[in-house]
Amino acid sequence: xxxxxxxxxxxxxxxxxxxxxxxxxxxxxxxxxxxxxxxxxxxxxxxxxxxxxxxxxxxxxxxx
Numbered sequence: 001x002x003x004x005x006x007x008x009x010x011x012x013x014x015x016x017x018x019x020x021x022x023x024x025x026x027x028x029x030x031x032x033x034x035x036x037x038x039x040x041x042x043x044x045x046x047x048x049x050x051x052x053x054x055x056x057x058x059x060x061x062x063x064x
Contacts (some may be wrong), residue, residue: 016025 016022
């Protein structure tokens with residue numbers, strides 16, 4: 001007697017909760033790429049804003 005393949009797998013250890021499809025869990029836990037781009041853009045904007053201030057302060061110091 002040959003049985004069909006099961007629709008689910010038995011894992012010893014898995015972070016996927018019971019009753020949640022693997023693809024749904026991966027979609028929820030995946031890191032969105034646009035968020036990384038937002039953080040990078042914000043960091044570059046902060047550096048571009050602060051760099052002229054720091055350089056102007058350095059230029060106004062009196063030499064010793």
